[in-house]
Amino acid sequence: MKRFFLSTLLLVSLLPATSFAHKVWLRPSQTVLSGPEPWVTVDAAVSNDLFYFNHFPLRLDGLEIIAPSGTAVTAENQSVGKYRSVFDLPLTEKGTYRIAIVNRGVFAGWEEDGERKRFRGTPEMLADAIPANAENVQVTESIGRIETFVTNGAPSIESIQPTGEGVELVPLTHPNDLYAGETTKFRLVVNGEPVEGMEVTVIRGETRYRNAQDEVQLTTDANGEFSVAWDEPGMYWLETSTEDKKTSVPQANSRRLSYAATLEVLPQ
């Protein structure tokens, strides 16, 4: 228990982008668009409130956008500000775009001459970061996926198939076809496989204008599936995380996986 608490603390201090207290999110200006080449603009931030910029910008290094045809596209006008990052995306193709920031990293802790040291970075940087005389080395790999979906015209599903890496959300109902008063079914997969018992948090935005988070806690069933009943229209934030030992970094002995998505629910 104590160890768990410690590692949690370590996580919070090392990985603000995937910590428990702060919410990481991408928020598109709108999710359902039309026209020959509509543009969407997306904010990316880490904050306590949804969806307000009051803490950190979210770095855009891991930005991965998949067009409806399956090709990777680059966002325009990328900018990292004091509290938020921003980018624009022209939707030149019809169908659904998957917009994600994927962070693949490692964090390590060790003792060096009786002092605690910490490191956070890429797996390649790890060998140089930890000195030969380090003791009690703990290396944890992390994969975090933060994503959202936007559609020009009719929704398509080619771009939203799981890649098989980390935690991913498989929308059994299309993520750009969510309406208040309806229920949506999702599946969570870890490395492409459904996982039972994953805990999911769903929170509607505009938290600044109410006294409670009003979060909904859900758990995946044997098929990795869960349902969300949308009470009100709005931008929603969905989050889950898990840990396993399936590391791809040789020095790492555990792996932490996180997932967050922003979904828009429209009025009927």
Next chain:
Amino acid sequence: MNTKLTGVILFLALAGVGWADEPTADVELTIEIPRMNVSEYHRPYVAVWIQDEDRQAVANLTVWYQMTESQEGAGTKWLPDLRQWWRRSGRSLKMPVDGVSAATRPAGDHKLSFAFTDPRFAKLSPGDYSLVVEASREVGGRELLTLPFTWPSEKLQVQEAKGEEELGEIKLTLQPAK
């Protein structure tokens, strides 16, 4: 109801006398776009479609939107504001659609007529349907009205509804099939 129906029949009879050379359409729809006293007025986008009992769109009757190029291009950008129409049908269409899309219209009464031989009606399988009128206005609101009808039309069917903001009176008349 009886007097109303009699009134309608009487009106139709008189109309028949008055414009004998203009046969009554099999299906007639009037849509009133209300006159508004607002500082910034834009003509509403309006979509009219037929949906079945599962709310699936089975026919598009008309879509009025800004078809001419402006600084922002043609007005297809705002079509998703017709939220239900967009979900049920619009998003899978390639605009403009022949015989369906048309320019926006000013405030006033607008009449649409269809023959039973129009494929959009002729192809309907027998059953209960709704004719849906949805209007959405830039810097305004959105309103949706639904008029039920039965197909094929065995007797005279008259349905009316009145909107509160973006739509005025709408009226659907289906003649009995000959």
